[in-house]
Amino acid sequence: MNITFSHPLYGLLLLLIPLLWWFAAATTDWRKKLLRSVLLSCIIVALMEPVGLFAQLRSTQVFIWDNSPSVTTAQQQEARASIEQKLAQLTDSDNAVVIQLHPSQQDFPVSTLTIASQSSITDSSSSLSMALELALQQIPVGEMGAITLYSDGHATDSHWQSAITQLQERNIRLHTVALQSRSQTPFIAALKVSDARVTQRVKVAANLAGDVSLLNVDTVQLSLYQLAESKATTRHPLKLLARSPAYDINDSDSLPASLTLSFVAPQADFIPVLARLENAQDGSPLTSDPQQQWHDVIAIQPPLPLLHIGDSSAHESLERLLGPGFQVTTQQPEQFQGVADNALVLLNNVTASRFSKNSQQRLLQSIEQGTGLFVSGGQRAFVDDNFASSTLAPALPVRVPPQQTLNQDSIALAIVIDSSGSMMGDPLRLAKQMARLAVQKLKPSDQVGVVEFYGARQWAVPMQLAEHAELIERSIGKMQAQGGSTLFPAIEEAYFGLKNVTARYKHLLVISDAGVEENNYRQLLKHIVSENITVSTALVGSNQEGEQRMVDLARWGHGRYYSINNDFDMVQLDFNAPQLTPDEIYQQDQFNVSLHRNDWWPKALTPPPLRGFIKADKRLAATTLASVAQQPLLSSWQYGSGRVTTLLTEILGTGSETWSDWPDYGNWLARALQHTAQQQQPYQMTLQRQFSQLRVDITANQANALPPQLSRVSADGSLITEPLTRRAPHHWVAILEQPSSEAARLILQQGGWQQFAAQRADADLHAELQVANWQKLSLPALAEAGQGQYWSTVSDTLLGQSLQRQQGQRAVVLWPWLASLALILYLLDILYRRWPASWTRNGRWRVRK
Amino acid sequence: MSPLAWLLGAFLLAGGLLLLQRLRERYKALPVANMVLWQQALQSSQVRSLWHRFRHWLTYLFILVIALLLWLLAAAPQWSVNDQQALKLYYLDASAYMTAGNRFAEAKHQLLADIEQQPAANRRVLLGDLETRLLLREDEQSALLPARLETVRAQLQPSRFSAWLRQIQQQNPQRPLRVFYYGYPTQAPLSVPTTTLLQVVVAHASAPLTNNQGITSFGKQITADGKHIRVYLEVAQSDPTVTAPRLQWFLDERPYQPQRIQQLATTEPGLLRYELVIPRSLGSHLRVRLITNDNFRGDDHASLTMTDSTPLRIVLSEQAPKLFMRVLAADPGLQQVSDAEQADVAVRRSGEAKSDLPTWVIGAPTTTPSLSFASNSARTSVSSPETMLQQVFGFDVATLTQRLGQPPSLSWQPQNKSLYGQRQLLMSPDWLQQKSDIVDSATFPLLISRGLNWLANRQSLSYAKIAEQPTLPVNAQGELQLKPFFTRTTGQKWQQQTLNPALLEMPLTALKTTATAEALAAVASDVDSVKPHRPLANYLLLLVLLLLAVEWLAVQRGWIP
Incomplete structure (x- = not known):
């Protein structure tokens, strides 16, 4: 036990006790003095307010x-x-x-x-x-x-x-x-609302709980009403937003886990709503208690920021077509500086030449980081300027290569071989080899003839089709060196032979050792060239003196000169010149369109026939969303973190002019754009409420994100800027005082981008039942x-x-006990003073004073 | 003692004293002849007797007053209390400010001194920690307080005075409250308006912090390439002229000198912001210490876990694909365990026994390779499974299509409601067939590893936050979390993370000191309102003491018999 004193200074009064003995009469009994001393001591100790602390098992x-x-x-x-x-x-x-x-x-x-x-x-x-x-x-x-x-x-x-x-x-x-x-009557335990922008479809799912046996209706439905906020606590349903299909509770012993409905977001705003379960037959609520109904606030995000790169003349038409769900900014391709805050870029019939390589590169980087790209166009974009072979091409889900036809035109070749005596041996052999190799490169539809000259001239192989190349080669092989070299008439002969032949390209090849006569070859060749016949020469052997003549002949004949000294110098001449001519890839007609992907748009959409589209091949990983004549029309795929979609016709052009009367065109196109756009918001906002305190955590989803600005919409509609505390490079926190009875409505902003978030009043609480x-x-x-x-x-x-129980301490205030003791002592004192007699040693009472 | 009992006792006392009074001495004149007769006369003349006329009323009353006073004191009378009387609440703030110097000890001393002067009735003493614990109940004696105060100390935690005040007002909507605050009065106790039902008195104001410098934010972000960590540091100080605080850095408790610390722009006076980039491979635990001369150490250091280097523990079911074992063996960041209790993630085939862990399930064969994600928390931020694929695995659909030979089917899996968003991956076995290119490709181990890490959702705190109970686990947002026992789905196990509870989750302390000093001067007079209460008993005791002394003197002088 411990004793503590609250006012220990009173203990000094104990020092005055001896005065009591000092002032006492000499005749006073010592017992009286002692009694009085103890009595006064009790009073003084009581003044010190002692408290006894006793150990005790307690709990x-x-x-x-x-x-x-x-x-x-x-x-x-x-x-x-x-x-x-x-x-x-x-x-x-x-x-x-x-x-x-x-x-x-x-x-x-x-x-x-x-x-x-x-x-x-x-x-x-x-x-x-x-x-x-x-x-x-x-x-x-x-x-x-x-x-x-x-x-x-x-x-x-x-x-x-x-x-x-x-x-x-x-x-x-x-x-x-x-x-x-x-047991609880069925109620809405939670309401989940999907993120949606204006004009998008908002999906609402209500998780249900409760005892279905307490219901006295047959069918149940979920209804969602938009409320009008009023200053009074009562809320008046303004209009019905959506209603779920009726659920027949007789089919099952329990409620469905959830009922769902959806509606199109009317405008970018915070929409106060009321969700309630109703009797599907007459629309009456299951409970009339307004507190049993679910009040919430739905945040409809602002329009999707879309960067339209194309002609500015199309801006208004595009805006009209897409509706309020998009905030369209138009830029000329030459003015493109970057994606900025846009979630989606629309390249509308843009020619590659207007969109610089640097701009395309910059755009590619943005797509890889998450921005969506929608490319549309017709002939102008994909054919005339070959956009499909641009820097952006690898990002497209389709391949639009320039389709071309390989044309191989007919050739007529006349080979003039010098078979004079000077060609004996290797020169003639080389000449014949070269002639044979040239014949082998000809197509069967080409024409060939061989003129040999040995003083005279003759057609070793008259002009004929080259389809029997082996016979021609055999004829060439039969040539023997003999006689002199008279080239001029041989060239004339070959010329006359070629002149009458019908062929796209005509060639005359002279193979000689250049030991030929002098003549006016230049005039002759000039004339031959004017007939669109080229003359090429090949010098066989090693006649240095004749080389210049052969070079001159080739030059005058607008052909080429070859020098064949030995087998290692042998060339195989190919007079074929195949040419590619482009195919017609832009198809024009009436084409039926088939839509494939049902999660992008309702099944009931049926587009009218298309007037024109671009033929292309879908890449392996891409998905075809719409096709025309088994060709992809609308294709999409993931590219890096972003999505790229191509529409192989003009949005507002010749190809889609039949769609201008299609009432769902804008809706369909808007959905395609929405699905292409960047899905992830630049910032992620999390709201946590604890009674009247609201914590907002904001995390940037991209590196080097700039600090956003947070505003709160107060009850009277005014915007209040709330300070954010930065906790990490990409993380900000705000702790707000938000009355439980008020819904939280927040707007996050950075540059031109905005994000809305809302949380219902009492979001962290449930009603008792x-x-x-x-x-x-x-x-x-x-x-x-x-x-x-x-x-x-x-x-x-x-x-x-x-x-x-645990050993604890009990405090007992002791001064009342001391006061009681003092009282007893006082009474004893008085008794001692007044008692009539005292007992003597003799065993007798004696009178006491 | 009831008043009736006291009155009864008083009557008995009066009667007893009356009898004693009658026994006072009285003398009678007796004529006597001789000595023997003197003796007889004395013996026969009774000096004291009850049967005679009552005299000396004043003496009797005097003695009676003393006796009744003592009787009253023995009854220990107290003023009656009812709910309409103001409840006195003594609030000893044990928040972070009080850790500086001797502030808490001084506040305790003052509180003890004040409490001893107060009656136990209608008085409650509370410790202003995070839990607002009771120090003295209304009927407990103040003698118990010193021993209880010995066991408490100020901690580095935010003050909860405002929240507590709101709560106590809600608990006592009709009863007047008088709150006596002992601590470092920031704006909260000073700004409460006095009403008929509430009055806040700053009974003890600790000395304000001067020239304080402290760390108020310390956070991190992994860079896009995954190889570096960007660190953000914020330092606040009351002296705006100081531009370069002295910082010491430690990486895994070894001194570390960052290569470059970039100072960021700021518009607030006295606030400095810094950013630095650290290679992730250098270490896993970063600590910063601010070297200051102020006497408040609580905000002078902070720490962050940069990366969690402990291997992820995976438990494979009996029928789990052997391919996983290969990857687990090859990846040092993954560790196979046999006990599910120790595992972070489980892998099994569909049809095998389920567990409460985040699970990778190999499902039934499908026509196309399919992958389903199930996560409540992830679903709210990402709407497209393709984007999910990108975020989880870092691959886009095109890459996987190339590996698989056909596009995969991606979807969200509906999930049971649970508070902690247990994650699941449901994958068709096509991915793991030997003939599939992806198995032998370089992407496969990466795919497995990333998927397992996503399931585990093992994220370290992005910023240092003061942990209200430092030894308890926290989640990635820094919020206190316990193993979610109170739902049937236990979800994932949270990491035990011991935080350095040095960072204050509160407004900039340094910038508030000046204002507080001025405000303190304005409310200094309130301190006098804690007037000591002198119990009535003290006065009565003194009176009794005085009366006894007088009575003694009078008896000795023979003034009263």
Whole structure:
């Protein structure tokens, strides 16, 4: 035991006690002095306010009684009785507190606290997490304690992390007792809304929970209404946005996991909505209690920023066609500086020559980083200027090579071979070899003839088709060297032979050792050339003197000169000159269009026939979304982080002019553009609410992202800029005071780009009677975390729960006891003074003064 | 003691004293003849007797007053309390500011001194830590407080005074509250308006921090090439003229000198921002220390885990493809374990026993190679499975098509609701057939490794955040998380991450000091409102002491019998 004194300075008064003896009369009995001294000492010590600290086994027991409406009345009373029974088992050394989630009529015999409602909308909500935290606050530092939770686990919020952390840190045991909950009429447990931009389809899925047997209707549907915000708390449905198909509850014993509906986002804004379950037959709500209905706010993102690269004249038509879902910016191809904040680039019938290589490279990089690219065009883009062979071409999901036909024109070849005596031996052999090789390169449809000259001239092989090349070669082989060299007439002869032949190209090849006569070859060859006949020469042998003559002949004949000294110099002349002529790739006619990909647009879309399109080959990894005459019309694929889609016709041009009357054209095209656009927002925004505090985490999805600006739309519609704290190169945080009763509406901005985010009021809370099973607090797991026991029924708790006590301290205020002692001493003092007689040694009473 | 009992006792006292009073001395004149007769006379003349006329009323009353006062003191009377009386709450702030110097000890000392003067009734003492723990209940004696205060200390955590005040007001909507604040009064306790139901008094204001310099942000981002880490550092200081704080860097606890630290532009006075790039391969744990002369150490250091170098633990089921074992053996970042309890990710075929771990499931054969992603959290940010493929594996569809020989079928898998978004990958066995090019390609190990890492969702904190309980696990957003026991799906195991609890998740401390000093001067007078309470008993005791002394003197002088 320890004794502490609150005012120890009063102890100085004890020093005055000897004065009492000093002022006493000499005749005063010492016993009286002693009695009085002790009496005064008691008073002085009482003034010092002593407090005795005694070691004692003690504990603090906290009982949480869930008397919320979700628990049946019978269970509530049973729990109450159990608590009272446990309170009766406690001793004076124990401290007990009862925490009830709702006010009750009867009090417990100990201190009772009531949890305040955390929501102004759902007035009946009660927070188990707050109850746990409050329970922990009842157990003082350094004391052992235990908490017993009687609940059905229907927690109206999930902010219990802190409480459970404290339990574990402070080693406080948590016991849980399961109570039975009431059956709940079917309700919407959660509403999931897909991200959507204006004019896009918003998909809404409502997760359902509850007991279908409590329904007295046959069919159920989910309806979504747009609300008009009013200053009053009542909300008036403005208009029906969408309705799900009716669900026949007679088909199944349970509700479907979710009901879905969708609607087209009307404008970029925050849309307050009301979702409710209705009787499908008459549209009446399943419950008339407005708090049982789901209020939410849907954020419709701003129009998709689209960069249109093309003629500015098409800007307005494009805007009109695509509608309000796109924010179109038009740039001339020459002015392209970069993608900036646009999610999608539309190359509209752009010729490659207008779009520089650097710009294409820059655009390619943007696509690889996630920007979408939609390329459309017709003849102008893909044919005339051959866009398909540009820098951007590898990124396209189709290959549009220039289709060409290989044309091989007819040739007529007259070979003039010098078979004079000077050619004997290798020269003639080489000449014949060269002639044979030239004949081999001819097509069967070509014509060939061989003139030999040996003083005279003759056609060794008259002009004929080269289809029997072996016969011609045999004839060539029969030539023998003899006689003199008279080349001039041989050339004339060959000329006359070629002149009458019909061929695209005519050649005359002279093979000689150049030991020929002088003549006016120049005039002759000039004339021959004027007839579109080229003359080439080949010098066989090594006649240095004749080389110049042969060179001159070739020059005059507009041909080529060859020098064949030996077999190593042998050439195979090919007079063929095949030419490619482009095919007609832009097809024009009436073509039926087939749409393939159903998740890009509704099945019911049927485009009218197309007037013109570009023939192309789809790349292996690409997907054909629309085809024409089994040719890809609309193709798409992933390129890097971005997507590239090609439409092989003009959006607003000749090929698609029949579509101008198609009412769904704009919608169809818009969907194709939306699916092509960058899917990922530049920033990811996460909202977490904890009662009246809203935490906003913003993470940039790209490197080197600039700091965004965050604004909050207040209740009166004004924009309030909220400061962001940068936590990492790509991460910003804002913690806002956001009343629970107000929906959160936030706008994130960076440059020209905007992103909306919304969160309904009381987003972190559930209404008392709208807690789904999967949202319940698991009582067994909670007891395990709190190292306590779990009872599945209240009656089980009667089996015993030993109270754990810990050595603690009890403080006892001692001064009242000292005052009591002082009183007794005083009375004794007076008695001693007044007692009539004293007992003498003689055994007799004697009178005392 | 009830008043009736006290009154009864008072009557008994009065009666007893009356009797004693009657026993006072009185003298009677007796004529006597001789000595023997003197003796007889004395013996026969009773000096004290109850049966005579009552006299000396004043003496009786005097004694009675003393006795009744003592009787009153023995009853230990107290003023009755009811709910309408103001509840006095003594709040000892144990947040980060109080760790500087002796602030917390001084506040404790002042609190003890004040509490001892106050009656136990209607008074509660609370410790302003993250949990707002109770130090003294309303009926407990202040003598218990010193021992309890010995066990508590200030911690590096944000002040929760505002949140607590809101909570206590909600708990007591109708009852007047009087809050006495002991601590470092930032804006929160100073800005609470006084109403009929609430009054906040700064009973003890710790000395403001002067010339403080501290780290207020420390975060990281992996660069796009995956080889470097970009680090962001923010330093705040009350003296805007200081432009170059002295920093010490440690990488895996070895001194580290960054090659280049770039100072970023800022418009706020006293705020400095820096960025540096560190090769990822250099180390896994980066710590920075600010060398300052201020006496507040709490904001002078921070640390980050750059990369998690512990291998990812994978458990393979009996029928899991052997190809996975090959990859696990080859990749040092992956480790095969046999016990599912120790694993981070599981791989199995469909039809085998399920586990609570993030799982790679090899499904039934399909016409085209298919890959399905299942993740609640990922679905909210990414809408296209193709984009998911890019993000998860780093491949685009074209690359995989080339490897597989045909385009894969990608989709989202509907997932059961769970709080912690258990991830799953469902892959058709076509991918793993021997004849498939992808198996022998260089992309295959990468695909497996990336997929497993995505499943594990093992991300280290992107920025240093003060952990409210540093030894407990945190998730990638720095939020406290526990093993999700309270849903049936346990989801993934969170990493145990011990944070250096040095970084303050609160407004810039340094920039607030000046304002606080001025505000303190304005509210200094409030300190006097914590007036010591002198119990009535003290006065009564003093009175009794005085009366006893007087009575003693009077008896000695014979003034009263």
